[in-house]
Amino acid sequence: MEFQDLQIMAEQERSRRKAIRIHCCTSSGCQASGALELFHQLQAAVEAAGQNERVDIVGVGCMGFCGQGPMVSVEADGVLFEHVRPEQAPEIIASLDGGPCNVKQGDHAHPFFSRQLHIVRRNGGVIDPERIEEYIAVGGYQALYHVLHEMSPAEVIDAITRSGLRGRGGAGYPTGLKWATVAKSPGERKFVICNGDEGDPGAFMDRSILESDPHLILEGMSIAAYAVGADQGYLYVRGEYPLAIARLQKAIAQARKHDLLGSQIFDTSFNFRVDIRVGAGAFVCGEETALIASIEGRRGQPRPRPPYPAEHGLWGYPTLINNVETFGNIAPIITNGADWYAGIGTERSKGTKVFALTGKVRNTGLIEVPMGMTIREIVEELGGGTPDGTPVKGVQTGGPSGGCIPEALFDTPVDYESLAEVGSIMGSGGMVVMDATTNMVEIARFYMEFCMDESCGKCIPCRTGTVQMYRLLSKISAGQATAADLATLEQLCHLLRETSLCGLGQSAPNPVQSTLRYFREEYERLLRKRVRINLTSR
Amino acid sequence: MAARTLTINGTLISARSNETVLEAAREAGISIPTLCHLDGLSEVGACRLCLVEIAGSAKLQPACHTTVTEGMEVQTDTPRLKAHRRAIVELLFAERNHICAVCVASGHCELQQLAVEVGMSHVRYEYLSPDCSVDISHARFGIDHNRCVLCTRCVRACDEVEGVHTWDIAGRGTNARVITDLNVPWGEATSCTSCGKCLLACPTGAIFSRGSTVAELERDASRIATIVAARNERW
Amino acid sequence: MNRLKLATVWLGGCSGCHMSLLDLDEWLIDLAAHVDLVYSPIADQKTFPEDVDLTLVEGAIANDEHLELIQDVRERSRMVVALGDCAVTGNVTALRNPLGEARSILQQVYIEHGDPRGILPSTPGIVPILVDQVVPIHMIIPVDLFLAGCPPSGPRIRAVLEALLAGTPPELVGGFG
Ligand SMILES: Cc1cc2nc3c(=O)[nH]c(=O)nc-3n(C[C@H](O)[C@H](O)[C@H](O)COP(=O)(O)O)c2cc1C
Ligand code: SF4
Ligand code: SF4
Ligand code: SF4
Ligand code: FES
Ligand code: FES
Numbered sequence: 001m002e003f004q005d006l007q008i009m010a011e012q013e014r015s016r017r018k019a020i021r022i023h024c025c026t027s028s029g030c031q032a033s034g035a036l037e038l039f040h041q042l043q044a045a046v047e048a049a050g051q052n053e054r055v056d057i058v059g060v061g062c063m064g065f066c067g068q069g070p071m072v073s074v075e076a077d078g079v080l081f082e083h084v085r086p087e088q089a090p091e092i093i094a095s096l097d098g099g100p101c102n103v104k105q106g107d108h109a110h111p112f113f114s115r116q117l118h119i120v121r122r123n124g125g126v127i128d129p130e131r132i133e134e135y136i137a138v139g140g141y142q143a144l145y146h147v148l149h150e151m152s153p154a155e156v157i158d159a160i161t162r163s164g165l166r167g168r169g170g171a172g173y174p175t176g177l178k179w180a181t182v183a184k185s186p187g188e189r190k191f192v193i194c195n196g197d198e199g200d201p202g203a204f205m206d207r208s209i210l211e212s213d214p215h216l217i218l219e220g221m222s223i224a225a226y227a228v229g230a231d232q233g234y235l236y237v238r239g240e241y242p243l244a245i246a247r248l249q250k251a252i253a254q255a256r257k258h259d260l261l262g263s264q265i266f267d268t269s270f271n272f273r274v275d276i277r278v279g280a281g282a283f284v285c286g287e288e289t290a291l292i293a294s295i296e297g298r299r300g301q302p303r304p305r306p307p308y309p310a311e312h313g314l315w316g317y318p319t320l321i322n323n324v325e326t327f328g329n330i331a332p333i334i335t336n337g338a339d340w341y342a343g344i345g346t347e348r349s350k351g352t353k354v355f356a357l358t359g360k361v362r363n364t365g366l367i368e369v370p371m372g373m374t375i376r377e378i379v380e381e382l383g384g385g386t387p388d389g390t391p392v393k394g395v396q397t398g399g400p401s402g403g404c405i406p407e408a409l410f411d412t413p414v415d416y417e418s419l420a421e422v423g424s425i426m427g428s429g430g431m432v433v434m435d436a437t438t439n440m441v442e443i444a445r446f447y448m449e450f451c452m453d454e455s456c457g458k459c460i461p462c463r464t465g466t467v468q469m470y471r472l473l474s475k476i477s478a479g480q481a482t483a484a485d486l487a488t489l490e491q492l493c494h495l496l497r498e499t500s501l502c503g504l505g506q507s508a509p510n511p512v513q514s515t516l517r518y519f520r521e522e523y524e525r526l527l528r529k530r531v532r533i534n535l536t537s538r
Numbered sequence: 539m540a541a542r543t544l545t546i547n548g549t550l551i552s553a554r555s556n557e558t559v560l561e562a563a564r565e566a567g568i569s570i571p572t573l574c575h576l577d578g579l580s581e582v583g584a585c586r587l588c589l590v591e592i593a594g595s596a597k598l599q600p601a602c603h604t605t606v607t608e609g610m611e612v613q614t615d616t617p618r619l620k621a622h623r624r625a626i627v628e629l630l631f632a633e634r635n636h637i638c639a640v641c642v643a644s645g646h647c648e649l650q651q652l653a654v655e656v657g658m659s660h661v662r663y664e665y666l667s668p669d670c671s672v673d674i675s676h677a678r679f680g681i682d683h684n685r686c687v688l689c690t691r692c693v694r695a696c697d698e699v700e701g702v703h704t705w706d707i708a709g710r711g712t713n714a715r716v717i718t719d720l721n722v723p724w725g726e727a728t729s730c731t732s733c734g735k736c737l738l739a740c741p742t743g744a745i746f747s748r749g750s751t752v753a754e755l756e757r758d759a760s761r762i763a764t765i766v767a768a769r770n771e772r773w
Numbered sequence: 774m775n776r777l778k779l780a781t782v783w784l785g786g787c788s789g790c791h792m793s794l795l796d797l798d799e800w801l802i803d804l805a806a807h808v809d810l811v812y813s814p815i816a817d818q819k820t821f822p823e824d825v826d827l828t829l830v831e832g833a834i835a836n837d838e839h840l841e842l843i844q845d846v847r848e849r850s851r852m853v854v855a856l857g858d859c860a861v862t863g864n865v866t867a868l869r870n871p872l873g874e875a876r877s878i879l880q881q882v883y884i885e886h887g888d889p890r891g892i893l894p895s896t897p898g899i900v901p902i903l904v905d906q907v908v909p910i911h912m913i914i915p916v917d918l919f920l921a922g923c924p925p926s927g928p929r930i931r932a933v934l935e936a937l938l939a940g941t942p943p944e945l946v947g948g949f950g
Pocket of ligand 6: 572573574575582583584585587588589601602603
């Protein structure tokens with residue numbers, strides 16, 4: 001494949017397009033509300049209306065408004081339909097020619113859409129993720145070509161460093177720095193791993209990206225492999241994501257067919273293969289050393305770091321491991337330049353972040369917003385506040401490793417440092433809105449139960465500390481605990497944070513500590529003076 | 539091998555460049571509590587008892603898994619570390635059913651000794667009282683899960699020294715259990731050579747020789763290191 | 774000199790700790806020179822008295838009587854010592870905990886492994902009601918000193934008592950089993 005071939009493919013793809021393109025979301029969210037049936041009905045309606053020459057029904061990736069699915073949009077005039085039922089398909093087709101249409105319409109000008117900035121999700125809801133031609137038609141794989149032919153690995157790393165991109169897997173480690181470390185670590189072989197384990201409850205950003213734009217991730221991984229000197233990549237995706245896996249498999253096969261993966265890519269000496277590894281659904285396998293153990297076929301348990309995977313990773317070789325969304329930013333950075341990217345966001349957090357906005361909020365779904373947007377803007381403008389208009393109490397970000405931020409601090413901008421300062425974390429992008437009815441002790445208990453169930457059991461503080469903490473939270477919640485129990489809980493928070501082996505245990509106290517910090521009275525209200533004990537029930 | 543100079547608790551000591559903080563400390567006569575570490579086996583850094591403070595690092599580091607560096611300043615016995623160690627030992631006592639009064643290992647048990655070392659007068663946490671099994675299907679040994687602390691010393695001794703890998707861990711979190719072969723009774727684990735290395739390695743009364751009764755189980759875990767050394771040095 | 778008011782209490786335990794105390798033989802006579810034994814299973818005293826200086830508690834909390842008594846003990850004693858492993862950890866008394874809550878244990882003991890046609894003992898006010906999970910005493914009341922051992926040896930008990938009489942509370946760790 002040559003650059004010209006890419007352009008020819010793109011041109012061919014564009015010229016075969018019909019006058020009207022109707023996008024029907026066929027990603028998991030909408031599939032769950034019947035999108036596949038709708039897709040077929042839309043095709044049938046086009047057929048029945050004799051519109052085959054003019055109208056194309058395209059199954060596309062996630063549009064972000066998953067709570068309103070199934071979603072359908074008409075490309076040319078930007079009409080957006082929500083909650084479409086299969087039997088409404090003929091109505092939509094008829095409306096193209098001015099027919100009456102009672103299908104609920106969305107509004108592109110709504111802040112939910114207009115305030116977003118799509119970099120990673122720019123193809124979501126726009127292209128058919130199952131056809132490489134569509135990806136190429138929107139400029140896909142040109143960044144890879146550019147990199148292989150016009151940039152040295154060092155220049156690529158320099159561009160990523162200057163862009164200011166930081167890892168989207170949670171910790172926000174500078175991506176360029178990580179790539180540079182892998183590049184200079186000596187090793188006969190090197191590996192690139194894409195972390196698509198996404199185990200946080202409520203998070204579906206990475207799933208959506210993988211389902212909506214698999215080639216974007218493959219291209220990002222290829223560029224990374226070239227930069228660090230790897231020839232083999234692994235996509236680690238959790239088994240609960242069958243659609244993402246299927247689409248990735250298809251994408252890999254297509255890329256290989258067009259020599260965009262494999263040997264001598266774009267007629268250079270660069271070789272890169274990618275294989276999928278399916279995770280068995282353990283949250284801890286998202287932790288990089290556990291993930292590596294899992295790929296190696298061992299029990300998915302973390303090991304102490306250092307040594308870091310960058311030096312001593314998969315089978316002992318230098319290994320680059322990045323999150324799905326991190327890889328999703330790579331091709332756009334190469335295409336538009338590091339300076340462009342560095343111009344978006346805040347001083348220390350560049351670019352955009354994808355969030356899964358859920359909970360007690362009117363507009364739920366996936367949003368991609370520039371770093372630095374305040375929580376208030378996200379919750380009130382994009383999210384539209386609570387469904388019943390009552391005041392918002394707070395948001396939870398970062399899932400089981402994150403914390404709760406009270407409404408009083410909603411002017412906090414979304415960036416790594418600011419969120420950490422208020423006791424939460426950026427995390428991978430879960431954002432759960434809570435209203436006055438939300439019981440903060442129950443929130444803390446929910447996440448602690450998750451950590452307890454997901455603790456791998458290797459280190460003592462996390463393995464048994466999470467059980468003790470869960471029991472104490474249950475006891476408090478049931479009104480059976482004393483002030484001494486609360487003190488023990490706080491002491492355990494401290495213990496787990498400082499002594500656990502991996503991030504799971506170290507951050508498991510976050511939901512407890514942040515709710516104690518801002519909503520302590522909700523705990524204290526539930527305390528009793530004397531110890532109570534259960535007698536035999538007779 | 540180049541030498542490194544470092545301080546532990548303010549005392550200047552020298553160590554070989556590939557030594558761990560734990561090794562360097564022990565050579566200098568400074569004791570750091572350990573449980574998952576056993577001389578002769580690989581390090582897993584799991585029990586977290588050996589955590590130490592290192593100047594310039596916000597995180598506590600496991601002495602058993604941290605290599606010495608030039609000028610390193612290590613603290614092994616601060617109030618913060620002591621409090622954490624005591625809490626960790628208490629968590630272990632609360633996790634399974636340690637009834638020392640009826641235990642084969644009483645008096646010769648590393649966990650019991652740790653309780654003394656860390657100053658545990660009582661356990662502040664709720665006893666979880668799990669329902670644990672005892673497997674005496676093996677002709678010579680038994681495993682009592684009531685007393686297992688999941689240190690994986692048996693797993694490593696069997697895998698790394700005997701080269702068999704009869705033992706492994708199944709399940710996760712506090713439901714994790716050591717298993718033999720593919721979770722069959724020990725007596726049916728055909729890979730087991732009955733060498734007894736797991737028995738030597740086990741720090742508690744979990745693995746015992748059949749027929750021993752309360753407080754009778756005395757073993758010398760350092761024999762694992764002797765076997766490994768003999769092999770490496772071709773004695 | 775004011776004589777110290779000493780009490781000893783026997784909760785869910787085998788009385789071994791009291792035996793160990795009695796093992797101190799003639800030293801008990803020395804002890805008697807300094808203390809008044811105001812309540813004990815080896816003395817005839819029905820209710821736990823007020824204003825006790827030092828109470829040694831043997832045994833874990835296993836039933837409703839223990840629960841009640843331990844509250845009185847705490848309220849009326851200046852210092853409470855958990856004497857022996859059952860008081861400190863639950864120990865042998867707590868061996869029943871993994872088997873389930875009290876009711877299911879009674880079922881197992883009296884019916885399943887006993888007499889299939891038998892009945893569960895139920896004589897309210899006479900036989901105390903079991904707690905679902907046996908717990909060491911510090912789970913119910915604050916405890917000042919933990920003297921582990923099953924039982925703690927006579928000399929160990931004596932060392933503690935001597936220290937307490939001299940007004941220097943001893944540092945006690947470990948000694949389980
Ligand atoms: C318990 C635990 C779970 C994790 N789960 C994920 C995950 O699902 N996806 C992910 O990308 N990173 C996860 N991480 C972070 C990874 O260890 C690693 O830092 C990340 O993949 C690095 O990629 P980045 O630099 O692009 O963020 C997890 C970490 C911990 C401690
Ligand atoms: S912190 Fe938890 S998940 Fe991590 S190693 Fe320890 S037990 Fe396993
Ligand atoms: S293993 Fe050790 S701590 Fe556990 S019961 Fe036996 S002697 Fe006690
Ligand atoms: S059986 Fe013994 S050696 Fe094996 S994990 Fe349990 S305590 Fe450790
Ligand atoms: S899954 Fe259809 S809009 Fe997100
Ligand atoms: S001895 Fe170092 S972590 Fe266990």
